[in-house]
Amino acid sequence: MIKTLKESKAKLSELVDLASRGEDVLISVRGRVKVRLTRAAADMGASDRTRWVRELRRLQKSWRRAVTHPTVEEILSQLREDRF
Numbered sequence: 001m002i003k004t005l006k007e008s009k010a011k012l013s014e015l016v017d018l019a020s021r022g023e024d025v026l027i028s029v030r031g032r033v034k035v036r037l038t039r040a041a042a043d044m045g046a047s048d049r050t051r052w053v054r055e056l057r058r059l060q061k062s063w064r065r066a067v068t069h070p071t072v073e074e075i076l077s078q079l080r081e082d083r084f
Contacts, residue, residue: 002026002033 001023008015008027015025019037027035070078 002028005029005034 001018003011003015003025005027008025015037019025020039022039025037026033027037
């Protein structure tokens, strides 16, 4: 179902009800679909959250190792090279 933004504002509670029952509701702005209302995923259990946080921390650590920052000497050397 596609509704305009103006229609959606007037009937938001009805559209939320439709989406909660499984129907995707697309909202358009100036003739282009911009947003989709859809049923929310089931709430994560405690074990899912713990697993998700653990994975996020692992990814953060690997990202930090992958990112290297230049030293002050390297930056100054690069600036000097750019002058010539």
